[in-house]
Amino acid sequence: MTTGVHTPMPGAAPLPRMIAAQAVLETKMLLRNGEQLLLTVIIPTLLLALFSTVDIIDTGAGEAVDFLAPGILALAVMSTAFTGQAIATGFERRYGVLKRLASSPLPRWGLMTAKTLSVLVTEVLQVVLLTVIALALGWSPHGNPFAVLLLLVLGTAAFSGLGLLMAGTLKAEATLAAANLVFLLLLVGGGVIVPLDKFPDAAQSVLGLLPISALSDGLRDVLQHGAGTPWADLGILAVWAVVALGAAGKFFRWE
Numbered sequence: 001m002t003t004g005v006h007t008p009m010p011g012a013a014p015l016p017r018m019i020a021a022q023a024v025l026e027t028k029m030l031l032r033n034g035e036q037l038l039l040t041v042i043i044p045t046l047l048l049a050l051f052s053t054v055d056i057i058d059t060g061a062g063e064a065v066d067f068l069a070p071g072i073l074a075l076a077v078m079s080t081a082f083t084g085q086a087i088a089t090g091f092e093r094r095y096g097v098l099k100r101l102a103s104s105p106l107p108r109w110g111l112m113t114a115k116t117l118s119v120l121v122t123e124v125l126q127v128v129l130l131t132v133i134a135l136a137l138g139w140s141p142h143g144n145p146f147a148v149l150l151l152l153v154l155g156t157a158a159f160s161g162l163g164l165l166m167a168g169t170l171k172a173e174a175t176l177a178a179a180n181l182v183f184l185l186l187l188v189g190g191g192v193i194v195p196l197d198k199f200p201d202a203a204q205s206v207l208g209l210l211p212i213s214a215l216s217d218g219l220r221d222v223l224q225h226g227a228g229t230p231w232a233d234l235g236i237l238a239v240w241a242v243v244a245l246g247a248a249g250k251f252f253r254w255e
Helices: 015-032 034-053 064-094 097-102 110-137 145-169 172-189 202-208 212-221 231-251
Strands: none
Touching: 015 034, 015 064, 015 110, 015 212, 034 064, 034 110, 064 097, 064 110, 064 145, 064 172, 064 212, 097 110, 110 145, 145 172, 145 212, 145 231
């Protein structure tokens, strides 16, 4: 029997395969984390079910679920792209995980791309789950699906940039506290559950410029009122996305 000669071919796997493998790993870790599931699935689901069935907050004319569902979808995007990603990335940075990954064949931008893909996969699952629950509660969505998709993509970009900026500049413990605090503040003052017109006029003009307000109001205009493309809200989200992602790319520290 003749023994063959095999020439070793060391080297990294193709870049798309590395990014896909890292994205799958990031998604699995996110879905296995109890705190992340609480933020991304349980809290939005409970808020949607509770405030749609119990008359606690005046959401105006029409069914409460028609007002709440778009806002809860916006909250789901924020919980995953901002709060969850900031906390997870902050502790990965603290424990040296990012430093080790940065020395692997996967480039740093590839790692960030994988994290973004993981966020998008999680958001798709969130949107499907919340949509099914909202429809079961009597939700009647309207409007252009393309406008909804554009709002969700820009909202994801804006919140992802803010989350990475926080995780890459603050200590892990500070990121944990700040991310949860911002989540609670924007939940109350971002038009998610409480309509912005319930706040004083001076506060409305400021709150309306927040990314969560632009996302929730834009989704509400399309899905509840059947409006066309909400260019003003898209513009606000685009500005936040460009500024946040640019700042994250410049100031993010890997160690």
